[in-house]
Amino acid sequence: MFQLSADGKKKVQEYLKRYETKRSAIIPALYIAQQENGGWVSPDVVKHLSEVMELPMTHINEVLTFYTMFNKKPVGRHHIQICTNVSCSMAGGHDLADYLCERLGVVDGEMTKDGRFTISRAECLGSCDTAPVIQINIDDYIENVDKAKLDQLVNQLK
């Protein structure tokens, strides 16, 4: 069963007081819990948050299922999201995604067998002047990506 760490619990409690209503703390709480649960939100995470936050599970599930930055199934340690919207696809975003999927032997959204990677195609990340752009987990963007840069990244990430 998932349990928030002491620090995670403290942060969630702070978010519960930070906004006008407790429900506004659901998004930040899900971010914290997702990170502590290895990158995804399982049903027992929802149950635990519901108890800690004293909010019905339906409220938490409503948020969880609506927003794409919460993963509803396990993802690799490095969730590589490749932007394939207009400007990035013009700069080769789809080709990069195809290339990486082939190299790792997975399809979109699938985790590699060793649990290292999940590859997804993302919608516009808002960095169109440095296309194509990727985001790994919830971290700063990596810009002007090409196959060589991608290879280098994949080799480095353990």
Add this chain to the structure above:
Amino acid sequence: MEVKLLTEHYDKPEFKNIEGYKKHGGYEMLKKAFKMKPKEIIEEVKASGLRGRGGAGFPTGMKWSFLPDNGETRYLLCNADEGEPGTFKDRMMMEKAPHQLIEGMIISAYAVNSTKSYIYIRGEYTQSIRTIEKAIKEAYEAGYLGKNILGSGFSHDMDVYSGAGAYICGEETGLISSLEGKKGQPKLKPPFPAVQGYLEKPTIVNNVETLAAVKYIIRDGAAAYKKYGTEKSAGTKLFSVSGDVVKPGNYEVPLGYSLKDLIEKECGGLKPGRKLKAVIPGGSSAPVLNAEESYRATMDYECLAQMGSMLGSGAVIIIDDSRCMVDLLNVILHFYHHESCGQCTPCREGTGWLEKIVTSIMSGRGRPQDIDLLDTVAQNMKGRTICALSDAAALPTISFVQKFRDEFEYYVREGRSKVTGKQLRRHNNRGHHAEMHH
């Protein structure tokens, strides 16, 4: 020529910090604003002709004056959920000039008598969130936020809220739902947020660029601000240019600026040997312009509306003659299908059907009647939903089919792209990715 009001100090790294910002006149306009009456600021913003820079272009001063005078708590929300494909101007501002936004927000909050504001930033913008959080902390420490700011008697609190990946939260009522901790589904208007918004209290939602511009209207006065631009499109505007140009980036030019000059003078023109085919002038929901229209267009609300398109968020996507328009429409439609929140049938179903039809054409299974079917489905999605997302998928579709019909006909007839000569079956393994909100 660029006119740099909002972007003047983008190249100075110290502008990010409060000390550096103050060196360049930072927070002086807040002091000036406190010497004015709130009503005077609203009148000044009205007189400036400033219109919302997020996409809808609604007059800012008028929006502010819709607030009821009933003594209820008023909220100011900064819409930093920049998600319109092609747009990256708000991210750049938050990262390079966070205090400029905060100062503009405090002035605006004072004008509309709001005690609490939020900057709602899309969750992917990790760097923006960090930078803004730090800047807000600095502003509190310097006494520009909190109780009785600079002895003015005006108190204001400001906080950041991170979204979690949903384009629809850029729609103001969707943003409010999201901030309340719910699904980010838009609501029917009226009631407008100014009357019944966040937690059903009077709420103003303004874009990042809009709120930052308020500072410069206070600095230079409405008359000086209005000198830039055209009669109905006052001031300067940030354009995020991407796609097939030599120097993509954010450029600040007066509204009414020639699109041809923007491409050739600011962005270094097209790539060598290429010809212009089309321009999406205001983000992917704006109907596409062909080359002839693009070379005649001026970047203002009225000219682009006259051409059947829109200024939108100011995201300009340049498309050269190496691009397949069927492929680009497919990318756009995949996006709107993915982002439809699902509550209105014409949008939920329509965006899906539009994507399916174009995907079918791209895989070589297109039928001649599919081209008119695209238009029929799109026509039936227009103006029939709670928010503008349905139109955002329908209008580009209608324009792509109308202006580049030959490419669609060729693809259906030959089973391959007229431009590349190949069949572009790149979306066949996207099943796992297409995770809908509904």
